[in-house]
Amino acid sequence: MTRTYVVTGSASGIGKATRDLLSEQGHRVIGVDIAEADISVDLGSPEGRTELVRRVEEESGGTVDAVLAVAGLSSPTAATAAVNFFGTVATLEGLRPLLARSSAPRAVAVSSMAALFPPDDELLEQFLAGDEAGAMDRAAVLAGDPATAGLIYGSSKRALSRWIRRAAPSPEWAGASIALNAVAPGVVYTPMTAELTGTAEGREQLLQMVPMPLNGFFAPEDAAELLVWLSSVANAHLCGQVIYIDGGSDAVLRGDSVW
Template identity: 70%
Template sequence: MSRTYVVTGSASGIGKATRELLLERGERVIGVDIRDADVTVDLSTAEGRSTLVEKVTELSGGVVDAVLAIAGLATPTAKTAAVNYFGTVATLEGLRPLLAKSPAPRAVAVSSMASLFPPDDALLAALLAGNETEALARAVVLEAGGPEQGGLIYGTTKRALALWIRRHAATAEWAGASIPLNGVAPGVVETPMTADLIATAQQREQLTQMVPMPLNGIFEPRAVAYLLAWLSSEENAHLCGQIVFIDGGSDVVIRGDSTW
């Protein structure tokens, strides 16, 4: 019997690859994106987030088996903080009641190996406090500070998301309701989001020096889709609060013996 999946970011990149894989396997997919999707919303806004829950509830009949929160941005802007953290958390929390009605619910979000880089402490604190006004104000300051400061926004949002997953996965609302909540942390993937960063051989070399990936280097989004499909399948019954790095080895190179 097919399962009903909600895939945000379904129009491009990892989200599109995941949607296509699930459809090939005969699953039912409700795609969510700012364009070319079953549910067209902007997850940087409160209105978009509430519309997401409303439309998915309507299309699914009130029950979903898996939520794959993949939508994200990598621009050095405040909107990245709005989508990557607050949009993702709102997706997971907003659809949790629909997951709770499934006999085998699963939830997975996409973090990044960039979560390993030093964050902006002020932005991280505001994100984890759930204070969107303060977080966006800090992100605006970083955005105005030039490429180096603006570049902190993406990694900081992905670290905050990984910490949110770790802190919530074992709670009564998730594990206590038999909903495995986990995340994945990709390395550099060839998607529209990274196209400008890897357009030339020199750019690719520079990026892989910063993000070392000794196992086959930069890779296609389909590889992440396979991992997401397993994590959200009935086969994954006991992973709880894990951030699975699919990064060609950058986590190993950067962190060595450390497991967290």
């Protein structure tokens, strides 16, 4: 069965690998990125998010079978807060009416194992309250101090994971038969991580922070396989799950804890 997919972040990394895999399987893919995509928009801006929804509705004919919200940033800047949380949520919520017209709608977001690390509580609260102006102000403060700038990324991913858990079983998602879930990768060899994984010393330092005992760091194609299954017709019952594809980081860091 040929399905229509929307993949954000489709120009590189996990998004590109996912787009390529879906295309190889014969599906129609509408790629979204800031450049070099079917739809080029900035998901860090409200205008870009509005344009995304308009263009997808136009190009899809009004029905989308699956949305894969992969786009994200890892820079220690306020832009990371805008794209990773508000851009992802706006993508999913904005395209939800188009998903509801599918006979087997699916949506998957990309979180991160970085959600396991302690967040900035103030930023986390503003994310979950939907206060973008407040979140951007707080992120700018964090970004101004090298000791706290790294908290922006993990906080944005923890907020996204929590949003997925809260939204997925709601009448708007599960009640409309839309399966909403997330994947949380460990360290993946992508342009986003190239600076960290480019040397043996860098890789060893990273493994001290992100232990991945099962086969270590991996290629984006591995994450793409999971994303494609979660967004397929076969996945009819997973709801609000954050699946850690991380070589064991979650098990090592959280031990017996299941959340």
